[in-house]
Amino acid sequence: MNNDTETTIVRGTGNVFADLGYPDADTHLLKAGLVSRLQDVISERKLTQVDAANRMGVSQPDVSRLLKGQFRDISVERLMRMLTKLGCDVEIVVRLRGRRAKPKDAIHLQAASA
Numbered sequence: 818m819n820n821d822t823e824t825t826i827v828r829g830t831g832n833v834f835a836d837l838g839y840p841d842a843d844t845h846l847l848k849a850g851l852v853s854r855l856q857d858v859i860s861e862r863k864l865t866q867v868d869a870a871n872r873m874g875v876s877q878p879d880v881s882r883l884l885k886g887q888f889r890d891i892s893v894e895r896l897m898r899m900l901t902k903l904g905c906d907v908e909i910v911v912r913l914r915g916r917r918a919k920p921k922d923a924i925h926l927q928a929a930s931a
Contacts, residue, residue: 848888851896856884858903873899897926904928 835842907926
């Protein structure tokens, strides 16, 4: 084995998209988190992709692409709406960094009625 090569270990930022140099890495990370939650809900409820698509108002191929990580063209808002259509409440908290959230800091999207 050749010991002439030096290995450098670099700690990641916590955002793989930033580490890979993607533009708008924060948005990609947010979308990935929402898609991950969609996958969790679909699995927890034992929905087929067809059932999930019908509830979310999209096609089954769209669900398949989404769950394979192809979500660049889908907005954060649309992903949140998909979650509400699957029966999830979505909460957005806007507060100053380092401060505790107050009730007025939360914005709620309630699950769609079945």
